Amino acid sequence: MVMAQSLFIILRNNRENCQIDVLAPAWSASFLDRMPEVNKIIPMPVGRGRFALKERYSLGKKLASSGYDQAIVLPNSWKSALIPFFARIPLRTGFIGEMRWGLLNDSRKLDKSVLRMTVQRFVALAYPPSLNTPPECPIPKLVVEGEKVKETINKFNVGTEKKILALCPGAEYGKSKRWPVENYAAVAKHKFYEGWSVWLFGSEKDKSVTTEINQKTGNKCVDFSGLTTMTEVIDLMSLAKIVVSNDSGLMHVAAALNSKVVAIYGSTDPEFTPPLNDESEVISLGLECMPCSARECPYGHYECLTGIRPERVLAAMECLSV
Helix, strand or coil: CCCHHHHHHHHHHHCCCCCEEEEECHHHHHHHCCCCCEEEEEECCCCCCCCCHHHHHHHHHHHHHHCCCEEECCCCCCHHHHHHHHCCCCEEEEECCCCCECCECEEECCCCCCCCCHHHHHHHCCCCCCCCCCCCCCCCCCCCCHHHHHHHHHHHCCCCCCCEEEEECCCCCCHHHCCCHHHHHHHHHHHHHCCCEEEECCCHHHHHHHHHHHHHCCCCCEECCCCCCHHHHHHHHCCCCEEEEECCHHHHHHHHCCCEEEEECCCCCCCCCCCCCCCEEEECCCCCCCCCCCCCCCCCCCHHHHCCCHHHHHHHHHHCCC
């Protein structure tokens, strides 16, 4: 969703009087509300993985009276193209994906050798099919409001007088994206010694990881995992001087807040979904077996992550001139 903002920016910049409504899961409203390019959010009534043909048809018929000129379908699944088809939107654009001829009438063949990055694939759909070079991709920028940030600070009763390091040690994808907790703890201890505050972010699923990191630092961290809404995460993370994160959604949130980001990559390819700002350092060992994109290490050693020492992350932080 964060990377989709690059597409929204291009559409608004290149098309006069462009109005963008976004059909997306309700949880994504936290991001879309922070994107000035978005006019309206249409909650997707069907959960991920459900076909729910009747519900899709019903929403499509309801949207038919809205007068949309074009639908741009970012997911590659067959079912994701059904609602624009049922809504009879004149131009329905997307990559062929799961054989979507007919459902899409502006179907594109994806050349992965040209469009190597996810964000490039999104932005390319704003241009004619004849585009044969990677498009320029604007940097996503989530908007934060000072008063709302103050409200969030007051709610959690946290101090902001010290420099703040945000750590995002979770990754729903799997263990092959998670830098070891002892390494995160080592980085936190170093910044404590320098007089910083350290905040931990993650979902309820990441609670065991953040709890272990906090225990290894003598419970000196502020652990927000499982306690915040995504809106509150955005507000709080906007206060961080630097963010250290696995390759995860929170990494992209941090980058879209123009935070200085050290992004740690294990099994995944940093060229495919890098942090999209100019204040980032990517750390990846580039081993022979990388990127395998496996959720669990096929060899059982996870050297792509264990081989990244805390000293290297601390050095990357220094390079960002915090």
